[in-house]
Amino acid sequence: MALFDIAVQILVVIAVANCVATLVFVGPDRIRAGRRYLRDNVVATWPSLVALVLFLVANSIIRDAGVDLSWLIGLNITGYIYAIEGQFVDFLQSMATPPVTAYFSAIYIYGYIFLLTFPVIAYALHDDSRPLRIVVLTYILNYGIGLVCYVVFIAYGPRNLLPAVESILYTNWPQSQLLTSTINSNTNAFPSLHASLSASVVLIAYRFRAVYPRWTPIATFLAISVAVSTMYLGIHWATDVLFGVPLGVFAAVGAVRIATPERQGWFWRLRSRFSETGYRRNH
Amino acid sequence: MGTPPQSLMAATVDRRAVLATLATGGATVTGGCMGRLRTIAGWESASQISLEIKTLPADADPYAIRIARQLALWLTEAGIDTTVTPMDGEELLRQVLLRNEYDLFVTRIPDRFRSPETLYSLLHSRYSESPGWQNPFGYTNLDVDDQLESQRRVTGDTRWRAVSRLQQTVARTQPFTVIAFPDDIRAARTNNYANWREVDMRSPFGYLRLSNDTGRDRETGSTTATPGPELRVVSTDHRPTENLNPLSVEFRRDGLVTGLLYDSLGFERTSESIEPWLAASWSFETSVEGIYATVRLRDDLTWHDGTAITADDVAFTYPFLADTSMGSIDTPGSDEDRDSPVPAPRFQGPVSLVETVRATGPRTVEFDFVDCTRRIARRAFTVPVLPKHVWRERTGSASVGGIEVGSATEALVTTNIPPVGSGALKFEEHTAGDKLVLEQYEDHFLSAATEESLPAGFAGKPTYERLSVNVAGSDTTAVEMVRRDEADVTGTAVGAETVPRIGRASDLELLVRRSESPFLVGYNTRRPPLTNPRFRNTIARLIDQSHLTQEAFEGYAAPAVSPLAATRWLPEDLEWTGESPVAPFLGTDGELDIDRVRDAFRDAGYQYNDDKLVETN
Numbered sequence: 001m002a003l004f005d006i007a008v009q010i011l012v013v014i015a016v017a018n019c020v021a022t023l024v025f026v027g028p029d030r031i032r033a034g035r036r037y038l039r040d041n042v043v044a045t046w047p048s049l050v051a052l053v054l055f056l057v058a059n060s061i062i063r064d065a066g067v068d069l070s071w072l073i074g075l076n077i078t079g080y081i082y083a084i085e086g087q088f089v090d091f092l093q094s095m096a097t098p099p100v101t102a103y104f105s106a107i108y109i110y111g112y113i114f115l116l117t118f119p120v121i122a123y124a125l126h127d128d129s130r131p132l133r134i135v136v137l138t139y140i141l142n143y144g145i146g147l148v149c150y151v152v153f154i155a156y157g158p159r160n161l162l163p164a165v166e167s168i169l170y171t172n173w174p175q176s177q178l179l180t181s182t183i184n185s186n187t188n189a190f191p192s193l194h195a196s197l198s199a200s201v202v203l204i205a206y207r208f209r210a211v212y213p214r215w216t217p218i219a220t221f222l223a224i225s226v227a228v229s230t231m232y233l234g235i236h237w238a239t240d241v242l243f244g245v246p247l248g249v250f251a252a253v254g255a256v257r258i259a260t261p262e263r264q265g266w267f268w269r270l271r272s273r274f275s276e277t278g279y280r281r282n283h
Numbered sequence: 284m285g286t287p288p289q290s291l292m293a294a295t296v297d298r299r300a301v302l303a304t305l306a307t308g309g310a311t312v313t314g315g316c317m318g319r320l321r322t323i324a325g326w327e328s329a330s331q332i333s334l335e336i337k338t339l340p341a342d343a344d345p346y347a348i349r350i351a352r353q354l355a356l357w358l359t360e361a362g363i364d365t366t367v368t369p370m371d372g373e374e375l376l377r378q379v380l381l382r383n384e385y386d387l388f389v390t391r392i393p394d395r396f397r398s399p400e401t402l403y404s405l406l407h408s409r410y411s412e413s414p415g416w417q418n419p420f421g422y423t424n425l426d427v428d429d430q431l432e433s434q435r436r437v438t439g440d441t442r443w444r445a446v447s448r449l450q451q452t453v454a455r456t457q458p459f460t461v462i463a464f465p466d467d468i469r470a471a472r473t474n475n476y477a478n479w480r481e482v483d484m485r486s487p488f489g490y491l492r493l494s495n496d497t498g499r500d501r502e503t504g505s506t507t508a509t510p511g512p513e514l515r516v517v518s519t520d521h522r523p524t525e526n527l528n529p530l531s532v533e534f535r536r537d538g539l540v541t542g543l544l545y546d547s548l549g550f551e552r553t554s555e556s557i558e559p560w561l562a563a564s565w566s567f568e569t570s571v572e573g574i575y576a577t578v579r580l581r582d583d584l585t586w587h588d589g590t591a592i593t594a595d596d597v598a599f600t601y602p603f604l605a606d607t608s609m610g611s612i613d614t615p616g617s618d619e620d621r622d623s624p625v626p627a628p629r630f631q632g633p634v635s636l637v638e639t640v641r642a643t644g645p646r647t648v649e650f651d652f653v654d655c656t657r658r659i660a661r662r663a664f665t666v667p668v669l670p671k672h673v674w675r676e677r678t679g680s681a682s683v684g685g686i687e688v689g690s691a692t693e694a695l696v697t698t699n700i701p702p703v704g705s706g707a708l709k710f711e712e713h714t715a716g717d718k719l720v721l722e723q724y725e726d727h728f729l730s731a732a733t734e735e736s737l738p739a740g741f742a743g744k745p746t747y748e749r750l751s752v753n754v755a756g757s758d759t760t761a762v763e764m765v766r767r768d769e770a771d772v773t774g775t776a777v778g779a780e781t782v783p784r785i786g787r788a789s790d791l792e793l794l795v796r797r798s799e800s801p802f803l804v805g806y807n808t809r810r811p812p813l814t815n816p817r818f819r820n821t822i823a824r825l826i827d828q829s830h831l832t833q834e835a836f837e838g839y840a841a842p843a844v845s846p847l848a849a850t851r852w853l854p855e856d857l858e859w860t861g862e863s864p865v866a867p868f869l870g871t872d873g874e875l876d877i878d879r880v881r882d883a884f885r886d887a888g889y890q891y892n893d894d895k896l897v898e899t900n
Contacts, residue, residue: 064716071374079335079366156369160340163349163835167341167757174763181756186342187371 034125044129104229137255155190159234192244198223199248329897333364340369345778349835362896376533397554404632415628421809422458435655447854463840467776487542514747517770528699532628544704549664557661594642599671779837817887823866830873
């Protein structure tokens with residue numbers, strides 16, 4: 001089946017990219033040393049990892065129900081988004097050339113998946129489990145908030161509204177739609193999870209830049225490319241991206257707060273109010 | 284609608300001035316001043332007219348969104364605040380057909396306009412409150428009602444004149460604006476089936492006639508096409524994988540899949556000839572009271588669950604479609620057992636032809652018709668026959684978790700999976716949103732009957748054992764699946780932009796056929812200012828069908844004025860002559876002439892205020 005073919009193809013490309021990236025950014029010495037930490041890190045992070053996996057599985061099961069619920073109670077904001085930004089995506093596409101299209105198509109599928117998978121592998125090899133936990137928590141927060149938005153807001157991407165905007169990705173690479181339509185519904189454009197997750201990865205890469213210094217600029221470059229690709233390909237509005245980035249920032253900051261032992265901020269103040277003893281014991 | 288006085292703008296300004304004076308607190312509020320304020324407040328303020336266009340997203344229908352966007356540009360230029368809201372096909376039909384929550388909609392109409400009778404249920408005012416494709420516009424015009432009635436009763440030139448007048452009135456009052464009749468474009472694999480061009484892929488009967496026999500090759504005896512055990516259809520419509528209820532209007536694009544599952548007594552062979560299908564034969568008689576028909580069913584018919592198909596099922600179907608509650612739902616608050624009928628949102632046109640149906644034997648049914656000709660009466664035989672033992676359990680109020688919700692019956696909301704039908708294909712399995720598989724029904728009369736008892740043109744059972752419907756995200760993906768030999772044909776017509784892709788592939792056949800189902804802009808005539816036929820007529824003049832045919836359909840469509848443009852019923856004065864003969868475009872080549880637009884709206888009784896078209900409310 002075509003869906004199987006493309007899944008295998010992506011799996012191979014991502015695996016190769018991650019191997020190369022691990023060699024380049026982590027380095028042979030730390031890979032060897034990291035094997036020791038890997039077990040400890042997984043042990044320390046497993047509740048978050050299990051939560052993420054459960055969350056993604058549950059999401060795939062209830063997705064159709066979510067779409068039904070969305071049509072029942074959601075607000076169709078496609079027309080308003082167009083009223084705000086007009087032909088911006090059309091303008092972006094007016095600069096299309098075949099090499100640029102090939103680049104952004106690859107970024108949208110491969111670049112994005114790589115950007116999300118590599119930090120998990122890289123931080124799993126690090127001697128502290130905190131970055132890994134933060135990455136996993138960030139993903140959960142992004143998806144969680146994103147899903148609520150998807151139920152509350154119905155938004156089709158520009159390719160579905162503007163006749164001039166071409167569905168570049170699917171026209172040039174029709175099989176990829178088999179994959180994307182399996183993963184998500186075309187009514188879920190607001191906000192852009194591509195943009196928010198990319199923004200989160202960049203923030204985390206910056207915060208832990210001491211761990212993998214060379215990863216930070218590469219992650220930033222990839223993240224910007226991903227955000228632009230969603231608009232260039234006609235999949236997201238600029239508005240979706242503009243709302244996606246703060247969501248990603250919020251998720252990253254929130255994850256750092258949750259995983260930080262100092263336990264300051266509203267979350268821990270709230271929590272300490274409900275469990276005085278637990279708070280005191282740690283201080 | 285009366286023309287608002289010219290002093291309206293002045294009145295608005297005056298009131299503002301008065302309010303401003305009051306607000307500054309400098310004015311002495313005397314009785315005289317209050318009286319003046321009251322007088323001024325009696326005049327309503329003017330606000331910009333705003334309209335929302337509901338339509339399908341590009342993934343579901345590339346043409347509809349282009350028409351809607353272009354229409355929005357034209358309306359905006361004319362000073363109307365316009366938004367386009369794309370929505371899922373199911374949701375669009377739910378909002379437009381069931382809840383009448385819309386201003387304008389752009390979509391393709393599922394009816395095939397072959398006979399004037401098709402307009403009966405679409406426009407008769409008796410359906411203005413009915414859900415479904417029965418008069419979704421809320422259009423009420425007594426002249427149109429008369430002409431719709433009389434074309435049922437008369438024949439020959441008299442009928443032709445009634446149908447002409449009908450079309451002229453409709454074109455002038457514009458309950459909808461016909462955009463164009465599109466070409467149905469399909470990609471088909473030539474190495475599996477050979478007669479794609481001969482069969483009608485918009486009809487279930489076309490699918491049943493697919494074979495590797497082209498007729499052309501019969502003399503030479505050579506054919507390269509070998510049908511596989513499975514006919515793989517790729518569709519951009521996910522709804523048949525989720526719901527197989529022939530009554531659920533919001534889940535049916537054209538009723539093709541449910542048409543394969545449920546047989547009707549007769550089938551429409553050509554524009555006005557209906558021939559026996561589930562019926563072995565029928566005979567009509569005319570008496571002083573009207574016409575009636577005796578229908579004999581074929582022998583040994585069974586439903587997909589093995590139960591015999593009897594005259595009882597037929598006698599059940601018609602009253603059931605007219606009232607799916609069968610009188611079981613009482614009107615709330617009434618003392619007596621007065622019933623509020625819950626008609627099915629489909630098939631009301633044909634059902635309305637039938638006065639009574641009686642089973643007079645195990646396989647004989649007698650029909651009494653309303654006042655109409657035999658030719659019209661036969662259209663009643665095109666509705667699907669439903670199994671009584673399944674559907675009589677569904678006459679109660681629909682409920683969620685035991686709680687009754689709304690006014691619908693279970694029959695209207697059930698997904699009807701697995702369906703118990705009578706068609707040549709029966710349900711095998713489905714994955715909601717992805718796939719539906721039908722398999723050959725061995726006990727169908729196409730398999731069992733002798734050749735002479737088969738309807739002409741049918742060679743016997745289908746050449747494939749299974750028919751699968753796979754869902755693709757968009758037209759391009761659908762064509763690509765056919766190209767990669769993952770499907771045999773695109774079941775839903777695809778957009779013109781896929782034509783080069785189909786043309787480039789060597790073993791694909793490009794099937795292009797002028798459709799009988801036009802795209803149209805529908806107006807909700809229940810909502811002002813769309814209640815005003817002059818307003819609708821002026822909106823129609825903002826639409827350049829020729830421009831849309833080139834830009835939206837890339838030439839793969841024919842612009843038209845009347846929904847009957849593809850039939851022999853089109854009067855000469857409604858023929859397309861490069862522009863609309865009744866609502867010519869107010870501009871040239873898609874560019875509006877703003878001065879003429881404003882004059883037209885002013886003539887219709889509307890006003891402009893700062894380049895905005897305003898109404899008083």
